[in-house]
Structures are given as C-alpha cells and as structure tokens.
Amino acid sequence: LKGVRGFDDRSGITLSGGHPVFDQPNGTGRQLPWKLSSTPAAGGADGATLAQCNGDLPHSWTSQHSAWNKGRLDNWVSGVGNVRSLGYLDRTDIPFHYALADNYTICDAYFCSTLSATGPNRTYLWSGKVDGSSYDGGDESGLTWQNYAEALQAAGVTWKVYQNAQDNFGDNGCAYFKKFASAKAGDPLYDRGMASVPRGTGSTPDDIAAAIRADVVAGTLPQVS
Structure with a gap:
C-alpha cells in the first residue's frame, strides 16, 4: 500500500543471527510471512474465503509478552502458539478493504497502551489510565x-x-x-x-x-x- 511500512520496512530490527524481524524462529527452522489463502483446506474450500474466516489469535498479557520476549521480538510463532501470527491477506482476498485503504488514510502506526488483553487497552483508550489490576483482562467493570x-x-x-x-x-x-x-x-x-x-x-x-x-x-x- 502507498505510504505505509511493510515487509521491507528498513526500520525493523535485526534478530540474533542477522535475520530480519519478519524471519522468525519456528522450532528447528525459520518462518517467513505467508499468504493465508495459499493453502486452502481439503474438501474444496475456497482459499480466499478460508483466509477471511481465519480465527482470532491469542492476545493476552502472557502470549504477547512471550512474543515480545523482553524486547528481542523473536518469539512470534511459539509465543502466540500459532504459525498464523505471520499470515497475511492480500488484495485478492479482501478487495473491499484494499479499496478503502486506497482512498483513505492508513493508520499503520498503531498504538497499544499495554501488551495485554483488549479490556485494559480499551480502558486506556477511554480514560488515559489503567491500574494495577489491568493486566490480562482486568479493568472491565x-x-x-x-x-x-x-x-x-x-x-x-x-x-x-x-x-x-x-x-x-x-x-x-x-x-x-x-x-x-x-x-x-x-x-x-x-x-x-x-x-x-x-x-x-x-x-x-x-x-x-x-x-x-x-x-x-x-x-x-x-x-x-
């Protein structure tokens, strides 16, 4: 997309061993970003539809801190517990969303107040504050x-x-x-x-x-x- 940082982001960090941040450890091998619809399910399922319906990934305090790995940012597969953490959708998968992106501002410098669940981040969005009980889903009532x-x-x-x-x-x-x-x-x-x-x-x-x-x-x- 025009004007956004992508897989060739020159400000991305270099991992231990000289790998770019998008080249993540995966057990004994390495894992690069991959198109979610490139491997459709058995039984004739349409790849694009399957990719659009991909389930949510863990985004708790525990999983995100594991992926972050004290700033090393080298645990995105095992930390999140799923190789889909590096999956992506392209223009053929979600043409309507790409059309929106082509015509409106892209907010790619996303801000998250804490590496935690949705609840405390929403609380911060609404009030500029979270408290000591906010990790892993606190601050929701x-x-x-x-x-x-x-x-x-x-x-x-x-x-x-x-x-x-x-x-x-x-x-x-x-x-x-x-x-x-x-x-x-x-x-x-x-x-x-x-x-x-x-x-x-x-x-x-x-x-x-x-x-x-x-x-x-x-x-x-x-x-x-």
Missing part, C-alpha cells in the same frame, strides 16, 4: 474515575456512542465505568453512552448505520462520536 465521555459532557461538547443497549458484546468502554453502568434513561450518560440506537430492523449493524445517517440528515451529528 466498576471503574470509578472520569472517562473521556464524562469530560466531554462537563465541557459542553456534544458526544454520542452509537450503541444498542441490548447488544454490546463488551465493546463499549463506557460500560466499564460505574456511573455509566448504573445510569438510567434520561441521564445523558445513559442516553448518549449506553442506549443511543433504537432497535429497528433487528440487525444491530443496520440499526447503527441508520442512526448515524439520521443524525447526519437532521444536522444533529455530535461533535464527537
């Missing part, structure tokens, strides 16, 4: 300090989390905070932060898209969403 949405509210900045109250899947970081979890209808922390999207079609993605469109059309899109 009962938090008491001020988060970003509360700061916006106090400053008079309009905001909204587009979410259906019945369908969160743990993705809304506001729900980790006690004030939001206990808020009731009529409280902006609830109305804007926990239940801003009404059920309509029964399809949560469609309902969210419809709610955003309705605000755009009505000129009520918040300053921060």
Whole structure:
C-alpha cells in the first residue's frame, strides 16, 4: 500500500543471527510471512474465503509478552502458539478493504497502551489510565474515575456512542465505568453512552448505520462520536 511500512520496512530490527524481524524462529527452522489463502483446506474450500474466516489469535498479557520476549521480538510463532501470527491477506482476498485503504488514510502506526488483553487497552483508550489490576483482562467493570465521555459532557461538547443497549458484546468502554453502568434513561450518560440506537430492523449493524445517517440528515451529528 502507498505510504505505509511493510515487509521491507528498513526500520525493523535485526534478530540474533542477522535475520530480519519478519524471519522468525519456528522450532528447528525459520518462518517467513505467508499468504493465508495459499493453502486452502481439503474438501474444496475456497482459499480466499478460508483466509477471511481465519480465527482470532491469542492476545493476552502472557502470549504477547512471550512474543515480545523482553524486547528481542523473536518469539512470534511459539509465543502466540500459532504459525498464523505471520499470515497475511492480500488484495485478492479482501478487495473491499484494499479499496478503502486506497482512498483513505492508513493508520499503520498503531498504538497499544499495554501488551495485554483488549479490556485494559480499551480502558486506556477511554480514560488515559489503567491500574494495577489491568493486566490480562482486568479493568472491565466498576471503574470509578472520569472517562473521556464524562469530560466531554462537563465541557459542553456534544458526544454520542452509537450503541444498542441490548447488544454490546463488551465493546463499549463506557460500560466499564460505574456511573455509566448504573445510569438510567434520561441521564445523558445513559442516553448518549449506553442506549443511543433504537432497535429497528433487528440487525444491530443496520440499526447503527441508520442512526448515524439520521443524525447526519437532521444536522444533529455530535461533535464527537
């Protein structure tokens, strides 16, 4: 992709033995990045479809610190416990995503606040803070300090989390905070932060898209969403 660092990144570190960081140890051999759809499953499964449906990889405190290996960055196969840690998708696998990438900004300098699970990183994203219990999935309920949405509210900045109250899947970081979890209808922390999207079609993605469109059309899109 234009303007992004890739497998030929000249700022990548060199591993022990003179190998580039993308040439990882794999048992008694070495493992280079490989196209996930190059080895379709038996039974006639389509390679691209199989690659798109590849399962998630471990991203806990333990697995990530093992892969990091105290800064050596040389344990991405055994640390994560799967050779798929070096698998990738190309333009033929996910053409729609590549089309988006060709037309919009690529955020390839990804920031992660801690080598840990999703929960504490989401807490940091929402509040700039995690505490001593945050490693490996902590900080996902009962938090008491001020988060970003509360700061916006106090400053008079309009905001909204587009979410259906019945369908969160743990993705809304506001729900980790006690004030939001206990808020009731009529409280902006609830109305804007926990239940801003009404059920309509029964399809949560469609309902969210419809709610955003309705605000755009009505000129009520918040300053921060």
